[in-house]
Amino acid sequence: MGRSPCCEKAHTNKGAWTKEEDGRLVAYIKAHGEGCWRSLPKAAGLLRCGKSCRLRWINYLRPDLKRGNFTEEEDELIIKLHQLLGNKWSLIAGRLPGRTDNEIKNYWNTHIKRKLLARGVDPHTHRPLNAAAANAMPPHQQQLQPHFAAAGHNHQQDHPPACSSGSGSDEDDEPSGSATPPPSRHAGLGIDLNLSISLAPYQPTSQEPDRPAAAVCLCLNRLGLFQDDAGGKGCICGAAEQQQQASAQRQHMFRFIAPLEQGGQ
C-alpha cells in the first residue's frame, strides 16, 4: 500500500554504532524511557533510523542483558523450545531472561545446529537424521498433531501451531477439555508430556534475585505459565486466561507469554 519509509534514509547513519551514538541513545532512554521509536532518533539527536535505535537498545544496550556464554541448561532449553515453537525466536527469548531473540537466533545458527547435527539430530525437525528424511514433518507438529490437527491449526510454513493458538478463531474452536490428550499420550515420544519446560536449572543472577522460578506451560491448547507463587497448583493459564479474556480474543497467545517475563515478576 505504498507505506512511507520508517525514516529518512538519505540522512541516517548505517552500520556499526559508535560509542557516542550509544551514549546518546542510552542517555535519552534513561531520561525519557522507551517511547516512540520513530521519533526517538530526532529527539535524541541521532542520525539513525528508529528501527535501528530500537534494535541497538534491545540487542545490545539494555541494562538487563546477560551477555556472556550460554550455559548448558540454556542450550537444552533453547533446543526444547525450538522443538516446540520453531523459529519463534522472540518467544524463545521470552523464556530466557537476559537473552535477546537476535542473540538466540545467532546462537542457534552458529552453535546449536552443529550440536544437534553432531548428535545425529536434524535441527529443523528435531528427529534423528535418518528418520528426518523419511518424515519431514517437524516433531512439534507431529507430537501435537492429534490436538492441533483437530483444532484446525495450520500455521505459516513449518512452524508449530502452538504459536498460532489464540490468533483469531483458532483460539476458541475447540472445547479444551475433551480434545486435550492426557499427558501420558506423548510419554513415549521423549518429551515431557505435561509439556512444561522448567527453568529450574537457571540460577537467577545477582541482578534478578527476586525472579520467581517459572516454566512454560504448553498444555497443548494454551500456552500459560507455571509459577511457584501459584501455590504449587500447577498451570495457571486458566486464571491468566480469565484475566486476559477481554483482550485475548484478538491477541496471539505468544503476545501473552512474552510480557510475563517483564510484567509477571
Added chain:
DNA sequence: AAAGGCGTCAACCGCTCCCTT
C-alpha cells in the same frame, strides 16, 4: 608474514501484526 577460509555476531531489510483513526 600473508592469504584464504571459516565462524561469529551486529545490523539491516522486508514483511506482518496490531492499534488507532
Added chain:
DNA sequence: CAAGGGAGCGGTTGACGCCTT
C-alpha cells in the same frame, strides 16, 4: 469496516576476528 502508521519479528547480510595453510 477500512486504511494508515508504528512496532515487532524473522531472515539475511556484511564486517570483523581468529585459525589454518
